[in-house]
Amino acid sequence: MEKKVYVGNISPDADKESLKALFSVFGTVKKAYIVTDHQTGQSKGFGFVVMSSDAEAQAAINSLNGKDCGGYTVKVSQAKGN
Numbered sequence: 001m002e003k004k005v006y007v008g009n010i011s012p013d014a015d016k017e018s019l020k021a022l023f024s025v026f027g028t029v030k031k032a033y034i035v036t037d038h039q040t041g042q043s044k045g046f047g048f049v050v051m052s053s054d055a056e057a058q059a060a061i062n063s064l065n066g067k068d069c070g071g072y073t074v075k076v077s078q079a080k081g082n
Helices: 014-023 053-062
Strands: 003-008 029-036 044-053 075-078
Touching: 003 053, 014 029, 014 044, 014 053, 044 053, 053 075
Parallel strands: none
Antiparallel strands: 003 044, 003 075, 029 044
């Protein structure tokens, strides 16, 4: 079953491809996206990744939460409502 993961405090330079590459180490990434401001198009500093299984999502959460990624300490957790 797919599992959505919240990724917070990401670098403003990050894009969905870099997010996908970071999480693909832990399994199959079904989708990755960064939330942007509708008016400016600038990153709001967080995004979501959909992993193909709960186990893969949990491995990514355990490994990446609180780690330095591009000079930013990312917050990784299970997305609420999932």
